[in-house]
Amino acid sequence: MSGHDGFVLRAPWYVRERQPAFGLRDRRALRPQIQMYNNAQFVKNTLMRDPRDSLKASQDDFWSYPVPNTPSLSAKGRERLATSRLLHTKLRKLYQPTHERFYAVVVEVFCDAPGLPRAGSHTDIEVRMVMRRQHTSVTGQRKPVRRLARNLLVEMAKSEDISFDADQEPDADIRDVWWADAAWHRRFAEDNADLLAEVGGHTDAQAWMVDGAGSGQWRTLGTPPGPDRSPDAEEDFPLWRLPPREEDCAQARTRSLWFGIIPTFSGAHWVDGDKKVQPKLDDHGIYELQCFVRQPAPRGQEGCPPKIWWGEPSEPFRLAAPFDPDGTKNHVVSITLPDLRRLAAHAGQPQGPGGARMITPPQSQFVFNPFNGIPKSGTGKIGGGGGICTFAFELFFMVAFFLFLMFLPIVIFAFQLWWLLALRFCIPPSISFSVMAAFFAQGKLLAAAEADAEFSMKFDAAFGTESKVLADTDRSPGWAKQLDDVKAPLSGVKVFSNDAALTGAMVAANDPADAVKPAPPPVETKPADPLCASP
Structure with a gap:
């Protein structure tokens, strides 16, 4: 060798x-x-x-x-x-x-x-x-496994100065925490020896x-x-x-x-x-x-x-x-919505062969009246099919984005996932987030926002709804009214109506100025090669 x-x-x-x-x-x-x-x-x-x-x-x-x-x-x-x-x-x-x-x-x-x-x-x-x-x-039995998981969360929360309810039932995947860190495993084992005797791993x-x-x-x-x-x-x-x-x-x-x-x-x-x-x-x-x-x-x-x-x-x-x-957060994807003006100009020209070509196999076509709302059970029919339709890609994207805008508030209000609004921000034209921040910083409530028609439209724009172009009868209820009516599911207490600070936080979450560009990641040090050191 x-x-x-x-x-x-x-x-x-x-x-x-x-x-x-x-x-x-x-x-x-x-x-x-x-x-x-x-x-x-x-x-x-x-x-x-x-x-x-x-x-x-x-x-x-x-x-x-x-x-x-x-x-x-x-x-x-x-x-x-x-x-x-x-x-x-x-x-x-x-x-x-x-x-x-x-x-x-x-x-x-x-x-x-x-x-x-x-x-x-x-x-x-x-x-x-x-x-x-x-x-x-x-x-092991479910009870000692869950108690062990709860104790682990409490100890980890203490180490990071996080308040955690010790009586709260931990999620099922908490066992992953237990096996994630061998050093922590050994330290924790000393304080939970009795429980570990009932749990095998x-x-x-x-x-x-x-x-x-x-x-x-x-x-x-x-x-x-x-x-x-x-x-x-x-x-x-x-x-x-x-x-x-x-x-x-x-x-x-x-x-x-x-x-x-x-x-x-x-x-x-x-x-x-x-x-x-x-x-x-x-x-x-x-x-x-x-x-x-x-x-x-x-x-x-x-x-x-x-x-x-x-x-x-x-x-x-x-x-x-x-x-x-x-x-x-490290990767940005930019998508420009279809320009309706350009599409309108193309509508006056012969349609090209490009686009999404949909082929409906025989006896596979969904037939329903789109003007009667969502079809009720059994009202839809299966048509003969066999046809071919070509749709512009822009058409698909516009409809998909329309559905997204429609269902986003439905999901947020239905499940009370308010923090979802912190995962987006808008840059609407002619709107001052500082004005709205000052409004709620003064302790003014949502009722005052509803009463001010001009401010209510700015409030809608902050959440991506340009209600000023709608007819007066279509502007209500707006975001201010919807948030004002939100109640906690168990207590029935209104969530936002008497909490100006929470409402202000919701608005601030949509402020583009609130976005912080991540700092450049730290780099490793570059030690000199000891083999090449000068004598």
């Missing part, structure tokens, strides 16, 4: 040199490094130029759990709308590419010999990685096994496939060697740095033990990466299997859901 017995994998040199620095034998040096970027071209533009360059994880990059929160009457602005707060764990969270976040794993390869010589001279090896899932099963490492037909499934590591499944093998992914840079000194060029792209999304699905179709990757599983070195058999021994040396797993992580608000 050319003077050594194999290879070992370590965290890259710049990670070990960051303060506080640690050596190759340190436990922290055994894990590969997960590096984060905010540009899809990060390999070419950043990683290849300088592997030390990457984003530093901040609070948003760690998994959090929402707990109920009752805003105090002294809360200001948007805080009055927050009916939940987040408890943060130490478990890493990786975002989706649509969130403008991309990830690489980086390792450094050494020869397994005294002093761990750098393996830069080896061209006969390849480095790959696997992505594994930690699967936890919890057993076991965690298995699962591998994604793929057969010859490309069908995959998660299975406990080391267990054989079932009798109804063909032979399979664990899916792995390639790592590529980072080439030396021009500015590297001679010694630095002997390093063997490798990187791989971390898959944070997959369209693959599988059938679990309960015969349910599940996605391969989701936002509930806890995953980790494990890299390995593979060396083919030498010339003349081609029939022998390759030799493999495994590294330690990476830090565990979860994947953000596609609509994770901490992720979607």
